[in-house]
Amino acid sequence: MFQIRFHGRGGQGVVTAAEMLSVAAFLEGKYAQAFPSFGSERMGAPVISYCRIDNKEIRLREPIGEPDAVIIQDPTLLNSVDVFSGINENCYLLFNSKQSYKELGIEDFISDFKSQRVGRVPATELALEHVGRPVPNAALLGGLAAITGIIQVDSVVRAVREKFSGKVAEANVVVVNAAFEMTKKLLNSGG
Amino acid sequence: MLKQIEGSQAVAETIGLCRPEVICAYPITPQTHIVEGLGTLVRKGIITNCEYINVESEFAALSVAIGASAGGARSYTATASQGLLFMAEAVYNASGLGLPIVMTIGNRAIGAPINIWNDHSDSMSMRDSGWIQLYAETNQEAMDLHIQAFRIAEEVGCPVMVCMDGFILTHAYERVDVPRQEQVDAFLPPYEPMQVLDPSDPVSIGAMVGPEAFSEVRYLAHYKQMRALERIPEISAEFKERFGRDSGGLVHPYKTEDAETIVVALGSVNGTIKDVIDEMRLDGKKIGSLSICSFRPFPLERLREILSPAKQIIVIEKNIAVGMGGILSANIRMALRGLVQPVTTCIAGLGGRPITKKSLQEMFDKTMRQEVDDINFLDLDWEIIRRELDREKADRRSGPIAENILKDIGKRLEE
Numbered sequence: 001m002f003q004i005r006f007h008g009r010g011g012q013g014v015v016t017a018a019e020m021l022s023v024a025a026f027l028e029g030k031y032a033q034a035f036p037s038f039g040s041e042r043m044g045a046p047v048i049s050y051c052r053i054d055n056k057e058i059r060l061r062e063p064i065g066e067p068d069a070v071i072i073q074d075p076t077l078l079n080s081v082d083v084f085s086g087i088n089e090n091c092y093l094l095f096n097s098k099q100s101y102k103e104l105g106i107e108d109f110i111s112d113f114k115s116q117r118v119g120r121v122p123a124t125e126l127a128l129e130h131v132g133r134p135v136p137n138a139a140l141l142g143g144l145a146a147i148t149g150i151i152q153v154d155s156v157v158r159a160v161r162e163k164f165s166g167k168v169a170e171a172n173v174v175v176v177n178a179a180f181e182m183t184k185k186l187l188n189s190g191g
Numbered sequence: 192m193l194k195q196i197e198g199s200q201a202v203a204e205t206i207g208l209c210r211p212e213v214i215c216a217y218p219i220t221p222q223t224h225i226v227e228g229l230g231t232l233v234r235k236g237i238i239t240n241c242e243y244i245n246v247e248s249e250f251a252a253l254s255v256a257i258g259a260s261a262g263g264a265r266s267y268t269a270t271a272s273q274g275l276l277f278m279a280e281a282v283y284n285a286s287g288l289g290l291p292i293v294m295t296i297g298n299r300a301i302g303a304p305i306n307i308w309n310d311h312s313d314s315m316s317m318r319d320s321g322w323i324q325l326y327a328e329t330n331q332e333a334m335d336l337h338i339q340a341f342r343i344a345e346e347v348g349c350p351v352m353v354c355m356d357g358f359i360l361t362h363a364y365e366r367v368d369v370p371r372q373e374q375v376d377a378f379l380p381p382y383e384p385m386q387v388l389d390p391s392d393p394v395s396i397g398a399m400v401g402p403e404a405f406s407e408v409r410y411l412a413h414y415k416q417m418r419a420l421e422r423i424p425e426i427s428a429e430f431k432e433r434f435g436r437d438s439g440g441l442v443h444p445y446k447t448e449d450a451e452t453i454v455v456a457l458g459s460v461n462g463t464i465k466d467v468i469d470e471m472r473l474d475g476k477k478i479g480s481l482s483i484c485s486f487r488p489f490p491l492e493r494l495r496e497i498l499s500p501a502k503q504i505i506v507i508e509k510n511i512a513v514g515m516g517g518i519l520s521a522n523i524r525m526a527l528r529g530l531v532q533p534v535t536t537c538i539a540g541l542g543g544r545p546i547t548k549k550s551l552q553e554m555f556d557k558t559m560r561q562e563v564d565d566i567n568f569l570d571l572d573w574e575i576i577r578r579e580l581d582r583e584k585a586d587r588r589s590g591p592i593a594e595n596i597l598k599d600i601g602k603r604l605e606e
Contacts, residue, residue, distance in 0.1 A: 034364040059466055
């Protein structure tokens with residue numbers, strides 16, 4: 001079983017991100033379970049969502065305490081929420097940021113992790129450019145496909161087209177592919 | 192057709208396949224997505240021959256369903272938490288009149304303090320109202336139970352609540368198999384009312400009954416549920432024949448054959464329990480579990496049959512009978528009357544507290560070592576409780592409990 005935890009803020013599509021990822025995994029014939037952290041929904045408030053992916057039926061219903069991957073949709077959460085709770089050095093980390101790890105103040109922290117498992121993508125900027133709204137979720141799923149391989153980028157694209165339609169869907173598809181390529185490039189250049 | 196959708200959406204689509212004629216709805220978290228989904232399906236014309244009635248309260252929602260059902264229409268509503276309490280009088284009326292309404296409960300705690308998260312306090316408060324109560328373990332089962340619920344309700348002449356854990360199921364995306372319309376039509380015939388209000392052949396329903404006949408009317412309500420006890424497993428078996436999967440019925444035993452310890456629970460927590468059982472089995476522990484689907488009628492004899500060979504029973508329950516303990520465990524003790532096995536109550540998951548594998552396994556291990564009390568509280572924060580009790584001892588006006596505790600927790604996070 002592969003477990004992903006999403007951290008973001010209300011309005012950033014944190015719950016939708018986990019749901020789309022579960023749809024992408026389903027489209028690959030896998031079992032997947034996505035659920036929110038059930039907080040009161042307010043714009044800007046910290047939000048957590050979860051996604052589990054497995055080759056067999058998922059029966060477990062607890063929140064994900066020891067994730068295999070963590071996606072941080074808003075790096076300002078680094079100062080207020082323990083987004084790294086329960087992780088170990090094998091965990092995949094993906095940040096939504098155009099800043100370097102040094103600028104984010106996590107250069108030392110991420111040096112404990114495998115460099116090929118840590119990625120960052122300017123997801124908000126990509127979304128603003130193509131979708132016209134600062135919703136970083138689709139881009140981050142593209143980035144997740146690049147760093148983990150747990151999901152194919154094509155499956156993410158299909159999930160995006162299931163969740164959205166028309167122009168919004170196509171704009172998000174551009175974002176997913178761009179984020180995937182950017183993250184791959186970043187990893188190839190050694191992070 | 193296999194789909195990866197939200198539990199609420201899955202239930203809405205399934206209700207649509209059951210061809211409801213009247214849907215009355217008043218939204219309340221975490222039930223909202225179900226009735227919103229149904230509203231959309233009716234508006235788009237995907238559900239046909241159905242009147243979707245927005246009402247001003249939960250009391251009105253069930254009252255309209257009662258009128259619609261008595262008028263001969265297949266009627267559906269859904270609610271949760273305080274919403275169910277607000278319709279309480281109508282809940283008893285629906286069953287007292289024998290009207291086969293189906294209602295989804297998106298299980299949620301009851302305040303004060305206000306809490307939108309999951310436990311079973313709401314449906315438990317109505318356990319003796321005369322409704323049949325079925326608890327779903329997964330979203331697939333929640334869907335399947337609704338199809339079976341209309342069959343059971345209309346055959347027996349008794350309303351049915353389908354209880355599904357709020358958020359944990361209602362808001363979870365998972366794989367479900369949505370049946371085809373022909374499949375559901377073949378299983379669920381059109382509603383043929385046992386009693387109907389018809390202006391051309393007038394009758395009155397709901398006469399005043401005095402001491403000369405009230406006991407007999409109540410006994411017949413009990414008798415109906417005893418009949419349902421026979422029909423529920425038969426209808427589940429027929430469902431399996433047509434749809435190819437086990438859903439519903441009275442209980443779901445898991446690895447109980449040789450089990451010395453059996454864990455009993457209602458609803459979605461059974462999934463987590465099964466994962467714990469599998470891990471403990473690898474360590475050679477003889478443990479199994481039993482998920483109860485039909486809580487009303489309560490399958491006393493079936494439970495006795497499965498549980499009596501075990502040495503001990505642990506009941507995980509998402510409710511508290513304040514001043515007594517656990518509701519489900521008291522019922523289980525009734526099933527085991529005259530026998531000597533200890534039945535340990537473990538109250539867990541109140542107001543949405545996560546029930547983790549780790550805590551469950553510790554609890555099961557402790558129970559097997561006989562290091563538990565009759566009534567236990569999973570992951571209770573004793574330090575916070577002691578602080579509040581000390582405060583109350585020191586000062587008569589120590590302040591409101593909920594606010595005090597939140598402040599303590601906030602302080603601890605800062606430290």
